[in-house]
Structures are given as structure tokens and as C-alpha cells.
Amino acid sequence: MYDHKQIEEKWQKYWEDNKTFKAINGSDKKPYYILVEFPYPSGAGLHVGHVRSYTAQDALARMKRMQGYNVLYPMGWDAFGAPAEQYAIKNHIHPKDAVKENIKTFKGQMKTLGFSFDWDREFSTTDPEYYKWTQWQFLQFYKHDMAYKATVPVNWCPNCKTVLSNEDSAGGVCERCGSTVIQKEKSQWMLRMSNYAEDLLKGLDDTHFAEKVKLGQINWIGKSTGVEMDVEISGGGKFSIFTTCIETVYGITFFVIAPDGKLIKELLPRVTNKDEVLAYIEETSKKSAMDRTELNKGKSGCEVKGIKAINPVNGKEVPIFLGDFVLGDYGTGAVMAVPTHDERDFEYAKEHNLEMIQVIDGADVKEHAFEKHDYLGKGCKLINSEEFSGLTVEEAKEAITDKLVSKGIARRVNNYKMRDWIFSRQRFWGEPIPMINCPKCGWVCMDEKDLPLLLPDVAEYEPTDNGESPLAKITDWVNCKCPKCGSDAKRETDTMPNWAGSSWYFLRFMDAHNKDEFASMDAMKYWGKVNWYNGGMEHTARHLLYARFWVQFLYNIGLVPNKEMIDVRVSHGMVLGSDNQKMSKSKGNVINPDDIVNEYGADTLRVYEMFMGDYQQDAPWSVESLKGCKRFIDRIIRLGEKLNNATGFTNEVLKNKTIKKIGEDLTTLKYNTAVAALMIMLNEYEKYENGVTSDEYRLLLQLLNPIAPHITEELNEKYNLGIALCESSWPEYDEAKIVEDTQKIAVQVNGKVRGTIEITLDEDETSIKEKALNDENVLRHTSGKEIIKVIVIKNKIVNIVVK
RNA sequence: GCAGGUAUGGCGAAAUUGGUAGACGCGCUAGACUUAGGAUCUAGUGGAGCAAUCCGUGCGGGUUCAAGUCCCUCUACCUGCACCA
Numbered sequence: 001m002y003d004h005k006q007i008e009e010k011w012q013k014y015w016e017d018n019k020t021f022k023a024i025n026g027s028d029k030k031p032y033y034i035l036v037e038f039p040y041p042s043g044a045g046l047h048v049g050h051v052r053s054y055t056a057q058d059a060l061a062r063m064k065r066m067q068g069y070n071v072l073y074p075m076g077w078d079a080f081g082a083p084a085e086q087y088a089i090k091n092h093i094h095p096k097d098a099v100k101e102n103i104k105t106f107k108g109q110m111k112t113l114g115f116s117f118d119w120d121r122e123f124s125t126t127d128p129e130y131y132k133w134t135q136w137q138f139l140q141f142y143k144h145d146m147a148y149k150a151t152v153p154v155n156w157c158p159n160c161k162t163v164l165s166n167e168d169s170a171g172g173v174c175e176r177c178g179s180t181v182i183q184k185e186k187s188q189w190m191l192r193m194s195n196y197a198e199d200l201l202k203g204l205d206d207t208h209f210a211e212k213v214k215l216g217q218i219n220w221i222g223k224s225t226g227v228e229m230d231v232e233i234s235g236g237g238k239f240s241i242f243t244t245c246i247e248t249v250y251g252i253t254f255f256v257i258a259p260d261g262k263l264i265k266e267l268l269p270r271v272t273n274k275d276e277v278l279a280y281i282e283e284t285s286k287k288s289a290m291d292r293t294e295l296n297k298g299k300s301g302c303e304v305k306g307i308k309a310i311n312p313v314n315g316k317e318v319p320i321f322l323g324d325f326v327l328g329d330y331g332t333g334a335v336m337a338v339p340t341h342d343e344r345d346f347e348y349a350k351e352h353n354l355e356m357i358q359v360i361d362g363a364d365v366k367e368h369a370f371e372k373h374d375y376l377g378k379g380c381k382l383i384n385s386e387e388f389s390g391l392t393v394e395e396a397k398e399a400i401t402d403k404l405v406s407k408g409i410a411r412r413v414n415n416y417k418m419r420d421w422i423f424s425r426q427r428f429w430g431e432p433i434p435m436i437n438c439p440k441c442g443w444v445c446m447d448e449k450d451l452p453l454l455l456p457d458v459a460e461y462e463p464t465d466n467g468e469s470p471l472a473k474i475t476d477w478v479n480c481k482c483p484k485c486g487s488d489a490k491r492e493t494d495t496m497p498n499w500a501g502s503s504w505y506f507l508r509f510m511d512a513h514n515k516d517e518f519a520s521m522d523a524m525k526y527w528g529k530v531n532w533y534n535g536g537m538e539h540t541a542r543h544l545l546y547a548r549f550w551v552q553f554l555y556n557i558g559l560v561p562n563k564e565m566i567d568v569r570v571s572h573g574m575v576l577g578s579d580n581q582k583m584s585k586s587k588g589n590v591i592n593p594d595d596i597v598n599e600y601g602a603d604t605l606r607v608y609e610m611f612m613g614d615y616q617q618d619a620p621w622s623v624e625s626l627k628g629c630k631r632f633i634d635r636i637i638r639l640g641e642k643l644n645n646a647t648g649f650t651n652e653v654l655k656n657k658t659i660k661k662i663g664e665d666l667t668t669l670k671y672n673t674a675v676a677a678l679m680i681m682l683n684e685y686e687k688y689e690n691g692v693t694s695d696e697y698r699l700l701l702q703l704l705n706p707i708a709p710h711i712t713e714e715l716n717e718k719y720n721l722g723i724a725l726c727e728s729s730w731p732e733y734d735e736a737k738i739v740e741d742t743q744k745i746a747v748q749v750n751g752k753v754r755g756t757i758e759i760t761l762d763e764d765e766t767s768i769k770e771k772a773l774n775d776e777n778v779l780r781h782t783s784g785k786e787i788i789k790v791i792v793i794k795n796k797i798v799n800i801v802v803k
Numbered sequence: 804g805c806a807g808g809u810a811u812g813g814c815g816a817a818a819u820u821g822g823u824a825g826a827c828g829c830g831c832u833a834g835a836c837u838u839a840g841g842a843u844c845u846a847g848u849g850g851a852g853c854a855a856u857c858c859g860u861g862c863g864g865g866u867u868c869a870a871g872u873c874c875c876u877c878u879a880c881c882u883g884c885a886c887c888a
Contacts, residue, residue: 212808216807216883219806219807220884243888244887244888245888256888324886325886325888327886335887335888345888415887415888417885538882541884574882611828613816614817617809618809619816620814620815624814624829627829628829634843672816672827672828673816673817673827676817677827678827683827745823746823747823748822748823748868748869750869751867753823788868791869796819796822796823797823
């Protein structure tokens with residue numbers, strides 16, 4: 001129908017030549033910062049899912065510019081990380097070159113889609129000018145005692161030969177290669193993120209994240225308030241447990257400690273069944289997290305013989321067990337077990353034939369435990385609990401805690417699930433950690449003026465067999481002098497995780513070319529917070545939390561103006577294959593945006609992805625629906641042929657209503673109804689026998705422009721309707737003219753629609769009532785019946801209740 | 804197991820937030836124009852019924868003049884997770 005390729009290229013060139021989308025730091029215009037997650041430039045190229053979110057935010061950006069804002073809508077590349085390295089190894093090219101190639105592809109694709117990014121601010125996390133500042137910021141963490149080295153049991157992928165964060169080894173398999181993850185002791189750089197747990201929780205109040213995003217953060221931080229209690233061991237020594245259910249303390253019949261924790265190592269010399277215990281520890285270390293987290297496998301374990309634990313409330317000696325459901329690195333690595341009031345303890349007790357004592361009355365505990373979600377808040381009372389028997393659960397919680405605290409053997413504590421961030425990777429393709437290990441001085445920071453510490457330009461980047469980073473093999477690079485004492489020293493060979501660079505990139509966009517600072521305070525103050533941050537739901541827990549942590553730290557040392565730098569976070573639904581399944585090569589349901597752009601044009605693809613459904617919901621691909629959007633554009637083009645020489649607007653209500661609708665929908669993520677409103681406008685215009693006026697046509701083009709920017713500019717120019725749309729201002733609407741003077745409203749009898757009447761806007765009640773009661777069809781249902789009452793809802797509905 | 808989300812025609816979905824359920828689009832049916840059309844245009848399209856009317860938003864209850872929307876119970880599916888003690 002039209003040469004979309006030629007038209008789209010023409011306008012893309014126009015925008016580039018005119019720097020239409022350049023954001024100006026310190027401009028007098030009001031700043032507006034729209035951010036979409038920058039992609040990891042994979043070899044697969046841009047996904048239609050990327051197109052969905054980039055188009056959505058692009059439409060918002062374009063409208064905001066027309067509304068007079070100085071809009072920052074930047075794009076860059078999150079290009080460090082294991083996949084790039086894996087890809088490079090597989091294809092025998094340097095990751096640097098692979099990334100360069102992929103970025104080129106991505107950028108080309110984005111350009112053909114007409115996104116209004118300010119390309120002047122483009123950077124990649126792999127640029128030395130960028131990662132210089134990532135390294136610099138790491139040094140600030142270190143200098144403020146927020147980074148430390150620790151030997152921790154870590155998730156080890158034997159195939160990738162690298163450590164994975166808990167987040168990266170979901171389900172006990174390596175996220176990248178699928179191998180089973182095993183536990184391994186490893187010295188790692190850590191960031192003290194757990195220090196920020198409370199602040200990260202509180203900070204949410206200063207944001208306008210979508211509610212489900214906030215919940216995701218809250219659950220990840222996982223605050224729980226409870227009691228940490230000391231437990232004496234018969235024959236000396238003690239350990240601590242954490243519980244949120246201290247009210248069940250008299251029901252303790254055993255304790256369970258983590259097989260991977262420190263406690264069992266300390267106790268080992270006193271254990272009489274060492275072989276059994278060691279075997280179980282060994283067995284656990286082989287188990288993946290998946291095995292340990294499977295509910296039905298949570299009953300394994302063995303008694304630690306030779307010692308007993310003493311219940312501090314009644315002096316009763318009970319056995320100690322090892323159980324892999326207790327994790328060494330959460331809480332204290334030990335739990336009290338009350339089989340009558342915890343289902344997992346119940347099953348464990350059954351399996352190992354352990355005693356059960358019911359301490360809360362109100363349910364039978366022969367078959368199942370009577371758990372807290374069943375007894376809390378229901379006035380249940382304690383039994384078998386000495387002086388606390390007879391108190392309600394809530395009273396007992398306080399009373400028992402008070403007693404234990406006053407005896408000095410317990411503390412009220414908050415526990416957080418969130419742990420410190422394991423920040424090391426034994427990888428080549430990451431930011432080198434700028435630390436030097438000196439035999440005399442220990443760990444020493446590199447001098448800040450020597451940054452960036454560049455990745456060496458070598459051919460060898462495959463992982464070593466012993467688990468060291470590939471960097472360890474490059475002796476020229478590793479060997480250096482201690483910045484403090486000048487002795488021979490060695491560089492850290494671990495690199496940073498891919499989350500590092502993405503934790504502060506939105507700050508860099510505010511001042512992308514700054515050579516003296518990661519971003520100037522002035523620039524950050526000018527732009528303020530990110531107004532809109534769009535990303536996938538899969539990043540709302542980890543990436544968002546890391547980024548907030550990073551910002552809060554920078555704020556605390558006075559380097560950013562706000563404790564939270566992201567105001568609104570929204571997330572988009574996935575674009576599924578036409579089979580309603582997640583797109584994947586193996587399923588053969590992948591849609592390549594290039595193919596769609598070639599065949600239908602970028603505008604059609606953009607309109608379709610906005611129209612496909614609720615933006616925040618997943619939506620399947622539909623070629624038929626896509627064609628419908630092409631038809632919509634074709635009809636808009638044809639409408640131009642029906643342009644008359646009149647001006648003004650035939651239908652003021654349609655005009656004002658639609659302007660309002662588009663403005664609202666583009667700022668509330670309701671892109672699908674925005675497109676629908678434009679279709680309605682087109683439908684109306686097509687009915688005009690004498691064609692549309694230039695004002696009407698231009699309005700339609702302008703309102704559609706944020707979503708379909710190329711064809712609308714082209715038609716605007718073709719029919720000489722005025723200056724380029726991208727340079728003009730967004731139309732205003734008159735609130736007084738968005739509703740018709742007369743309206744049809746429904747009349748119900750006993751809640752069922754029996755007729756419609758026509759009323760004038762804000763017509764008075766008595767008059768409406770009269771019309772309603774005299775409606776022909778309504779009379780048929782009311783005659784001979786007693787009218788109990790008539791409910792009139794102004795401009796909406798009338799309901800007549802009869803008997 | 805925990806957390807979050809979702810459920811409306813043949814399909815993708817709307818619904819002014821308690822007020823005519825199904826806007827808009829796809830598909831389908833009939834017609835027009837055509838040598839032809841998988842192009843375009845016109846009309847129709849939730850189900851049943853000649854009609855009046857009845858039924859209809861995952862299931863079952865409830866509140867209300869009025870429920871897709873609010874409350875309670877249940878079910879299925881999707882996503883995330885670290886058995887969170």
C-alpha cells in the first residue's frame with residue numbers, strides 16, 4: 001500500500017540530522033526522565049518483547065516532549081556478564097568483539113523502529129570510561145567498610161567454573177548452563193547489603209513503585225520479627241536459635257542444626273556417632289539447593305549423639321538433629337523444633353519417632369500440626385506451659401519473651417532473609433576489581449587516579465580448571481607493586497558480577513560524558529529522580545534491589561542527591577508466541593522484529609504491540625491482529641484523500657474527548673485503549689460525507705504520532721498541515737466539551753434494563769423520573785405493580801423498584 | 804510449601820472504579836465492486852428463542868435498588884522463590 005521503508009528511513013534521518021531527541025542538561029524546560037532497562041546485547045538480537053516496552057516508553061517520551069518537557073530517554077548496553085563470555089568462547093572470538101558486533105545489531109534494529117533515544121548519551125558498561133567509575137565506586141564501598149572478603153560456602157558451577165549468587169543458581173542449577181550447582185568454600189568479595197535491609201524497606205515509602213513491585217522488594221528483604229534464644233548444651237557450650245513462635249517454647253522436643261553451618265563443626269569432637277554425622281554433612285554438600293528445598297525431601301537427617309540441648313524454659317534435655325532443611329547461612333543456622341505446631345517439624349518427628357507435646361489448645365495434633373496461621377488471632381490458649389498455661393497466644397508471646405529477655409538468655413531481634421551480596425566472579429568478562437594483595441599490607445586499594453584498571457587485551461579468556469579467573473593466568477597483569485609500600489604484589493583476579501554496572505547506569509545517563517565524576521551533583525539534581533523506570537517483572541527483585549542499595553550507599557556518602565533515585569517502577573507483560581507459550585528457539589515460535597519491520601513497517605509493529613492487550617499482562621502474538629493494525633494505518637493514509645478545504649472541527653466532543661483520552665492513557669500504561677480511541681476517531685471521520693478538515697486530519701495524525709511517528713509525519717508533510725509534528729506542541733482539550741449535551745441512559749425495573757431515555761446533561765431528577773416512568777417499555781413492566789422507590793443516578797441510570 | 808498475578812464471546816480484549824457487560828480489533832456470515840481476489844466498501848455477529856423474553860464475566864454463597872467490580876468459600880492456570888523457622 002505504501003513504501004514504509006522509504007518513509008521510515010526518511011524520518012529517522014530527519015530526527016537524527018535535527019537532533020530532535022537531544023536532552024539538554026540544565027534546560028529551562030521541566031525535566032522528565034524516562035528509563036527502560038538497557039538490554040544485554042545477546043547474539044539473538046532484539047526481541048519483540050523489547051519492542052513492546054521501548055515503544056511504550058517511546059510514546060510517552062514523544063508526547064512529553066510535545067507537552068514541553070525536556071525529556072531524557074536514553075539507551076545503552078549492559079554488556080558484561082557470563083553469556084557474552086560463553087558466546088565468545090563458543091564462537092572463538094574475543095568477548096569484546098562479540099559484544100561490539102551484537103551492539104551494532106541491536107542499535108541498528110532500534111534505529112529502524114524509530115525509538116526517540118538520545119543516542120548522544122549511549123554507553124556500554126564495558127566501556128573503560130564507564131567501568132572506571134564502577135571500579136571507583138567499588139573502592140568507595142571498600143573504604144567505607146562496605147566491602148569485605150570472606151570465605152563462604154558458595155554455589156559453584158562445575159561447568160562454568162564460577163561461583164553464582166544465590167539469585168543466579170535458582171533451583172540448584174546454573175542459570176547459564178543448566179549444570180547442577182554444588183556447594184564449595186571460596187574466598188569472595190562481599191558487599192554488606194544486609195546492613196541496608198531496614199533502609200531498603202523504609203525507602204519504598206519514598207517511591208511510587210507499582211504495588212506488586214513493592215511487595216516483591218518487601219518479600220525479598222524478608223523482615224521477620226522474633227526472638228533469638230540461647231540454648232545450653234549438656235556438658236558445656238551453647239548455641240542460639242531464632243524463632244518467630246516463642247509461644248511454643250514448651251513444646252520443644254528437639255533442635256535441628258544446619259549440616260553446612262559452623263556449629264556442627266565446633267561440636268564434632270564431642271559427637272559419638274561421628275561417622276554418621278560426617279556422612280550426612282557430606283551428603284548435604286552434594287545436594288543442590290533444589291534437593292534441599294523440595295518439601296518432601298525435608299525429613300532427612302540424623303541425630304547428633306553424645307550431646308543434648310537443654311530447653312531454657314524448663315531445663316528439659318532434648319536431642320539435637322542435623323537436618324538439611326535448616327540452612328547454615330540464615331538466622332543462626334539452628335532451629336527449635338515443635339512438631340505439634342509446625343508441619344515440617346511434625347513430619348520430621350514422625351520420620352524419626354520423636355516426642356510431641358501440644359502446647360496450644362484448639363485443634364487436634366494427631367494428624368497434622370496446629371500451625372501459627374491457624375491459631376494466631378483466634379484467642380487460642382496455651383497448655384502444658386507451666387505458668388503461661390491459660391494465657392492467649394498473643395499474651396504468651398510477650399510474657400515468655402519478657403521473661404527470657406530479663407533472664408539475659410534471649411533478645412528481641414529482627415531477622416532479614418536478604419543476605420550480603422556475593423560480589424566476586426571467577427570470570428574474564430567483567431569489571432576487574434581494583435584491589436591489590438600485598439604480602440606486607442594485605443588488601444590495598446588501587447590508587448583512584450590509576451583507574452580504570454583495564455581488562456588485559458589477550459587471547460586467553462577461557463576459564464581455568466582450578467576455579468581461578470582466567471585473569472590469574474596473565475602474569476604480566478597480575479603482578480604489580482603495592483601502592484602503599486612498593487613491594488611486589490598481586491592484583492585481585494576476580495571480576496564483578498553483571499549486576500554491578502547496571503546498578504548505577506541511570507545516574508550516568510544524566511551526565512554521560514563526565515570525565516571527572518561518575519555524574520555531577522548538578523546534573524543529578526537537575527534531572528532528579530527517574531520519573532518512569534520500565535523493566536521486566538523478573539528484574540524487580542534482584543536488579544531493582546541492587547540498584548537501590550547502590551544508590552542508598554552513594555547517598556549516604558554524599559554523592560547522589562536523593563536516597564531513592566527511581567520514583568516509579570512499572571513492569572510490562574511478556575510477549576508470548578502465537579501458541580501462548582514463552583518464545584524460545586526450541587519451540588520455534590520466535591518472532592523476529594526485523595521480519596515484521598520489513599514486511600509491515602515499524603509503525604505497524606509499534607501500533608500492534610501497543611494494541612495487543614493490557615501492557616502489564618502477557619499477550620500472545622497474532623499475525624491476524626498485526627494485519628488489522630496495518631489496515632488501520634492504510635485507512636489513515638486513505639483518509640488523506642478525503643481532505644476537504646475547510647478548517648475547524650465538526651465534532652467538538654470527539655476532539656476534546658480523544659485528546660484527553662490519549663493524554664491519560666499514555667501516562668497510565670493503557671496503550672491499548674489509546675489505540676482504540678484513535679480507531680474510533682478514524683471510524684467517525686470516515687463517516688463524514690464531505691471528508692475531513694485539515695484541522696481534523698492533523699489532530700488525528702498528531703495524537704497517533706507518539707505511537708506511529710513515521711507515517712504521521714509523512715502525511716502531515718504531504719498535505720502541508722503545518723510544522724513537523726515532533727516539533728509542535730501537544731493539543732489542549734476543553735474539559736467543558738468532553739461530553740455530549742444529550743445522553744441516553746438506561747432505565748431499569750428491579751435491576752433489569754427495560755428501556756432507554758434521552759436526557760440533557762445534568763437534567764434535574766424529577767424530570768428524569770417522569771421520563772423514565774412514562775417510557776413505553778418501562779410502563780409494560782410497572783403497570784399494575786406498586787412502585788416502591790425510584791433511584792436516579794444523575795447522568796447514569798434510573799432504577800425503578802416495584803412489587 | 805511460600806509469595807505475587809490471572810480467569811469476561813470463536814480469539815486479543817474493554818468496562819467512566821458499584822450503574823445499559825462485551826468498546827476497539829481479529830475472525831466469521833451475507834451483500835456490493837470486480838475477469839479475479841487472501842484488496843476495498845456496506846450490513847450483521849455472546850448464547851437460546853418467531854417473538855415477548857430468558858440465560859450469561861472460572862465454581863458456590865453473601866451484601867446491595869443495582870455486582871465483572873465489594874465480602875466469604877473453593878478451583879484452575881501463569882510467574883518468582885532462599886523449606887525463613
